[in-house]
Amino acid sequence: MIKVALAGNPNCGKTTLFNDLTGSKQHVGNWPGVTVDKKEGTCKKNKEIKILDLPGTYSLSPYSAEEIVAGETITNKNGENIDVVLNIIDGTSIERNLYLTLQIMETGIPMVIALNMMDEVEAQGTKIDVDKISEELGVTIVPMVARSGKGLAEVVKAIEEVAASKSTPKNLPIFGEIKNIELNAKSDEEKEEAEISVADIRYKTIDDIVSKTVKKGKAATEVKNTKSDKIDKILTNRFLGIPIFLVIMFAMYACTFSENFLWLGINSPGMWLAGVVESAWEWVVEGIAGLIEGASPWIYALVVDGILAGIGAVLGFMPLVLVLYLLMSFLEDSGYMARVAFILDRLFRKFGLSGRSFIPLLMGIGCGVPAIMATRTLEKEKDRKITAIITAFMPCGAKLPIFAMFFSTMFADDNQTLLNYSIYLVSIVVAIVVSLILNKLVYKSEASNFIMELPQYRVPTAKSVLIHGWEKVKGLGKKAGTVILFSTILIWFLSSFNLDSFNGKNKEANEDGCIMCEMDDSFLASAGEVIAPIFKPLGFGEWRPTVGVITGWIAKENVVVTFAQLYEEDVTQEYLDEYFGAMDGSELEELGFEGGEYDPEAAYDIYVEGTLFEGGDENALPTMKDDIKTKAAAYAYMVFNLLCMPCFAAVGALKRELKTWKATGFAVGVQMLTAYVVALLVNVIGGLL
C-alpha cells in the first residue's frame, strides 16, 4: 500500500484534487481554511493508494492548530508513515507556493508536485517551463487542472513511479546552510532571527528558479484589470463594504424565514419548502397511526407521541436550515466570505477578537457543531477559545422552534419581526460582552494580527453548492435519527412511567390495566421538581420548564417537543369545544374544518396544527401560563435556552477544540453563568416594566 499525503497552501485546490482522486464528495470552499482536519480516502484508479487530505498550510513552521496537523503528518511525527507527499501548487502564485515545496523537500521525503490551475495560468498568458523546474528540484511535476480533472491520470502514474523508486528530491545546497543556521540558534531571540533569515534564503532560491523558468503573462502583472479587483473595489470599499454585507445578510434571512417575501405577500422559498415537508409528514403520520391503531395503548403512545413527534419536530425546521445552508454555501464558494472576515476585522478587534471569528459565529447561526470546529482556523489560542465559547450563544437552527413557540403563545399580540430581531440582538450583544470580559479577566494578551489570502472570485457551480448544503443537512438528519430519536423515546419513557409502573400498582389503578402513569407523577416530574427551585428567580421555577431545559441539552429542538408532550394533556375536549365554539363558520372553515362545521373529533389535530404553533390562540397550552406567568418570565426562559450549555453534540465539539475537560468545563460554566445572569436580568427588569 502507498500512503500519500496531499499538502499545499490554503485554497490551492487540494480538496478538489482529493475529490477527483478518491471520488468522494468533500466540501470545497473558496476561502482559506475549509479543510480543518485530515481526511482519508482511497484512490479510484489504484486501490493500493491511500490519500490523506491535509489542511492548507503556508509553511511547516505552523501558526494555527490546523497547520500543525499538516506539519506533523509530513514530518512523520504523528505516526502516519507517509510514503509520498503530493504537493499541490497553484500555478498562478507559483513563488509563494514553492516556499512550502522547499520545506517539504528539506525533509527528504519522496514527493510529486501537481502544478494546478494551469488553465488560469494560460489565460494570464504566463509560460512555465515545467521540465526545467522539475530538473532544478529533482521532483516530478505534473501540470493539471483539478477542477476539470485534466492531468489526473498522470498524477496517479507519477505517484506510483515515485513510490516504487523511492527517489527523494534533490538535496539543494541551501538545505545544509539552513540546517547550520537553525542548529546554531540557541536563545529564543536567536531562533527568531534564524527563522527570518531562513525565510529570506528560501525565497532567494525560489526567485532564482522562477526567473529562469517562468515568463509572466501580461494579465499576471497587471493587477488592476482582473474582474476580481473590480468586484473588490466595491465589496471591500471603505464606505460601502459593511452596508453591502448587511444587505446580503438581510437578503439571506429574507429568503429563508420571511412569510412576506420581498413584500410580495408570499412565503419565502424556505417557508414554502417547510410547508410542503410538513404536509407530507402529516400524511405519513396519519398512515402509520392508522396501521397500529389496534396495538396496545403504550405502543401506540410510544410510536405516535414519542418517535413520530420527535422526528416531526426536526423535519419541521430542516427545510429552513437547508435553504440557509445553500445560500451560505453559495457565498462561501464565491470567495466573498474571506472579504467579509477582512472588512469586519476592525469591528471585531474592538471586542478583542479577530475578523476571522466572524466565520465560526456566522456558521453558528446554522449549527454550532461545525461552527465550533471552524474555530480551528484562528491563529491565536485566545481567539480560538473565546470564539468557541461565544459561538454557543448564537441562535442556531435548532433553537428557532423554541422562540417560535413562545412568540406564538405568550407574545401573540406583539410584533413578531421585532421579536425575532430582538433574539439575534440579545445573542450578539451577550457574545460581545462576554468576549470583552473574558479578554479582560481571563486571557490577557495583545490584539491578534490579521493576514488572510483573498481568493479570486468564482461563480460557484450548482453541483458544489448542492453538495455542500446537502452535507450539512445530512449531518443534522443523522443527529435527528440518532440522538434526538433516542432522547425523545427516553423523555417519553421518563414522562409516562414511574416506580408504580413496575410493581403493579398502576395496573390495578388504571381502568384499562395500562402500566403508564399521569405525567405529573412520572420520573421526569420528580427530577424536575428537585431542580426547579434554582430557576425560581428567573420566573420559571416549575418542573415542566425545567425538564424542557434539560431535554434541550440533548438537542435544543427537544425543548419544543417536550413542551408539546408535557402540556398536551391540558388541551381537553372541553377546552376545545369552548375555544372553537366561539368561532363562526367561515373562521372554522379557514382553520380546516370541512364545510365550516365544527367537528369535535378533528378539533384536537386542527388545534395543535393550525393554532398552537402557528400563533392563533394566545391561550394555547393553558397550564403553561401557570408555570411561566409573565412575558418577562417567558422571555427569560427563551434567553436561558439561547445562552446556556449547548446540546451534547456541540459540547463534544467544544471538548475536541479545547482539548481538556477542564477547559471544556470552564467554557460550559461560563455559558451557564451567562445564561443565568442574563435571564435573571430579563425577568427582574422585565417585571418592573
Next chain:
Amino acid sequence: MALSMAQSGEIKTVKRFIGKEEVITRLREMGFVPGEKVQVVGHNPSGLILMVKGVKLALDRNLASRIIVCD
C-alpha cells in the same frame, strides 16, 4: 516609510520590518522579503489589500505599519 501609509495603486519595495516575533516570520513566509515589490490594491478601515508574489492578501493596519518600504 511604513507600508500602511502607501496610497492605493502604488508599488513599493520591502526594506525591513519592525519587530522580530512570530508574525514577522509569518509575513516573510508569505512573501514579504526584502527587495520584494508590493502593490497596494485598496484601503479599508480594517487595513490594506495588497498584491504580493501574485497573491492578493488582506493585512491589518497595525501589521502593515511594521513593514518599512521604499519606492
